[in-house]
Every structure is written in C-alpha cells, then in structure tokens.
Amino acid sequence: MSEGFFSVKNGHAPSTAHRREGIDETLRTCLWNIVLSKLFGKVGANQYGEISQEYHVFVNLQRNFFKLPMDEFEKHLASRRDWYKDVFFTWEWWRVFDFFEFVARKMIPYDAQEWERDTNAALEAEGSMYRLVGGSVVPLGETVAARSLADALNVLEAHGLHQALADLKAALALFSKARETPTTPEALKASEVCSLAHRAIKGACSFATGNASATLEETLADESLAIPLRLQKSCLAVFGASWDEEAPGNDKELLEAILTQAACTLNLLIARAVRAGNVPAREPIAHKPTPPDPWGESHLVRRHERS
Secondary structure, eight states, X not given: OOTTSHHHHTTSSOOOOSOBOSOOHHHHHHHHHHHIIIIITTOSBOTTOOBOHHHHHHHHIIIIISOOOGGGTTSOGGGGHHHHXXXXXXXXXXXXXXXXXXXXXXXXXXXXXXXXXHHHHHHHHTTBSOEEETTEEEOXXXXXXXXXXXXXXXXXXXXXXXXXXXXXXXXXXXXXXGSOOSSSOSOOOHXXXXXXXXXXXXXXXXXXXXXXXXXXXXXXXXXXXXXXXXXXXXXXXXXXXXXXXXXOOSOHHHHHHHXXXXXXXXXXXXXXXXXXTSSOOOOOOOOOOOOSSTTOOGGGSOHHHHO
16 A cells, blocks of 8 residues: 555555565556566567567576476466466565566666666565565665666676676675575675675775776775765774675665665766766666567467468
8 A cells, every 4th residue: 555645645545655575466456466467468479470578587487497398488478477377476475586586687787677676666666575676586675775776787887897896796695595595595694785885886896996906995995086084984884894704694674775875986986077077977777678689588489470
C-alpha cells in the first residue's frame, strides 16, 4: 500500500514504511508482474528469426538456473508460463531473490537497468529491506544507501574504472549473502567485503590524481580537490588502511554502513577530480537496446515459430 494514500496517512491501513524481511503475497505478486512484463511480454522471435534479449534469458534459465534438459526447450514458452507462475508462487522467499539476481546478471546492461529500476520500485513501495544493486539483492534497507551505491557503480562505469567497478560489484555480491537462507549461511566474509571496498577506493585515488601509487591520505589532501579536513579524517578513519586484519565481524548493519561510506567516498573523489579539471566529465553510459540474436541462439526456435 502506497504511503501517500489516504488510508495509510490516516491510520486505516497498515504502513509499509518499516523495513521488512522476506516476501509477502503482495510483494510476490508485484515481482511476478515484473516477470510478466519484462520477460514474457517480449520473449520470442520475429518473422526473420531474430532472437529477443528475453529469449536469451529464458535459455539461460532453462540451462543454468533450473538445470532442465535443453531438448525440452522447444516447447513454446507461452504455454509454460503457468509452470513458471506455479514455481514462482511456491518458492521460498529467498529463491525469488535468487531468480531476480540471475536474470539481472544475464541481461544486456540496457535491459538490466530497467529490470533493476522496476524491481527496486516494487521493493521500496512494499517496505522491503532489500534492494537490487549491481546484480545483487542486498539488505540495504534505507533507499539512500542503495542510491549511493548505484551512483558509484554508474560513475565507475562511466569513467572506465573497470577494476574498481568489478571490486565494488564483488563486495556487493558477498554482502548479498547476508540473506540468511539454507543456501547462503550467515558467514559474510566480512574482511573480504571490506578489502574489496578498500581496493575500489584505491583505484579511484589513482584515477583522481593521475598517480598510480597515490594513497587515500595523499588524494584527500590534494589541494586541487578541496576536501575539508574533517571529511578527510572521516574517510581515513574507515578506509585509511586495509581491512585484511580487522573487520567488523558478520555484522550486517556495520557492513552496510561501510559499503555506503565507500560509495560516498568514491562519488566524492571522482566528482572533485572532475570539478578540479583533473579528469574529464563523463555522463552515465546510455546502454543501447539489445541487437537481434547477439548470442546466436536462433537455432533453438522452432521453424513454425518463425513463420
């Protein structure tokens, strides 16, 4: 129920403002509607045999997620929609999130951005404590944390900082294991999460200063970046040294704070370097729509589906 509706504002219906773990029936239905519109609504091939992005995703789901025989894939997907729905509505809540992660990672970036945007809109509207960021469902809770990390991922990609981008995504993937499920136990590998975030920041330091060996302390103190001393000290207190020997244990709240601050630090360093003229400004990459059959899977389409 939207927080802006009369019934919620006047106490006649329950609020969804609190953070909620798991997936209730309403949220599950919202997520299923995304599957319908973003996958089933576009799957198939046109009369020329050109394969859609969504068709490729279903190929991957069949082969790598459900691990079903590929000789059964020729069954028309529309006729299997009821099967997908039955599975989707009987899964444990954490398996639904596994599904959304898998699809996000198999999509071309243009489509993955829409998938992530619509998923997070549903999660936020229904008061979920989770967000889909960089292909991982993470217990970020507050929207500001999710947005800071999403901004950092976009900035790193726009400026071509591929290793730092990979490090931040890897940290998020590890943090996503904070979902306490039978398949992803409590161990979060806290030191690895922190070390990956630390390494991403080191990459940003090298980029912002043009010095491959620049430390965070040297970068923050760079006069051209004009970062206030108090903010310098705050960043150094968290990321001034490696976390290899010291990590906050398997504490989801502390790890969330560290990742959020890592994102803010990355955004700050690159924004200040752009403003100082140390590096050129870059707009977020506008990914292009999917080209026809980029994976060469047209042979999987039955002949009569091409006509």
